[in-house]
Amino acid sequence: MNAPEDATLLQAVARRDEAAFAELYDRLSRPVFSLIVRVLRSRAEAEEVLQEAFWQVWERARDYRVELGSPFCWVVTIARRKAIDRLRANARHLRRIEEAQGLRTEEDSTAPAGLDVLAADERGTAVRAALAKINLEERRAIALAFFDGLTHDEIARALDQPVGTIKARIRRGLLKLKPVLARLRQVEPG
């Protein structure tokens, strides 16, 4: 990740520099698109949301401040919010809750497609190392919160656990992941 350069590009976008926007899109769209596809599980819909998100980047670039974090962080915030808004707008998140309820008794870490698994493990040692840092319960809670946009209460009800337990799992998992995440590149090879 090259934060200063991304920030420079974003500042140029704020000055309505179309070439800078195109460059920033080339740099960030791939990981952002992967996130949106993971949230919505629909490639076609994810492309719509990707377009909406980057349009907002163009329109609101002047609101970006370095203090808010990296441009990647800022764009992810925008894209994830749009994806989750869409997921919740037609109550599709309820299906995610039902799926999570099905996990209550699931002890097998290889279980269900896409819900509790944060990433396919074929992506490389960096991601495998990140995931190895946290246990299955922490992975599930983080994935349900981050990728499925569920609230602490919804996760707690779905997994039949106290809200405090869910919050603690998320907090603990994030703390363990933090140093590994900081070393991850935006786009893994392959």
Next chain:
Amino acid sequence: MSVKKTPRIRRATSPSCAFGDPLDESTARLALLAPVAPAPSPAVKEALLARIRASQGGAGSPSRPGIERSSHSGRLGEPAPPWAAWRFGSLAGNEGWVRLPFPGVRMREISVDAARDTALVYIEMEPGAIFPDHDHSSAERGIVLTGDFEMGGRLLRAGEFYEAAAGTRHERIASPAGCTGLLWVGAAAWGGWRKAMAAAAAQR
């Protein structure tokens, strides 16, 4: 506009979502753990760049009237891409909304093709709003995008559509929960109706 603006839908993800906005740096980087998806279609980027050019060449930039290519160095002189003449619009703002003589209903003309005698119109009804009896000189097709409305003795919900033949009379249309929808009507019929509505609204 005499019709009250429909309140914006409350943001569903905040503040109750487990991760609020804005995300902190390490939380945002969880995105990197998503399974890598194949690259998005190049059409997404093309559409964005076309939209940017259209917006820069639009009303906000009087020195470049109409839709033009960006003035970025290295691009001038190239043949105009197919999307250079596309038209982009938004439901935001007050332009294009039709004044209606009855409350709680807003209609916005999206496109009119006189040559093919078609018009695409967006309609928005507040909960409980009523669209009075009216005649159709052209055929009308409609689809409910959100909410519901009563028509032809049934309650149509989001995703449901209808087709009404030309020359038929429509009884009053009510929307118990409020709705948004798209209507395809004849361009000439729409133009006449629109003028009549504006005149009736002006008299009120």
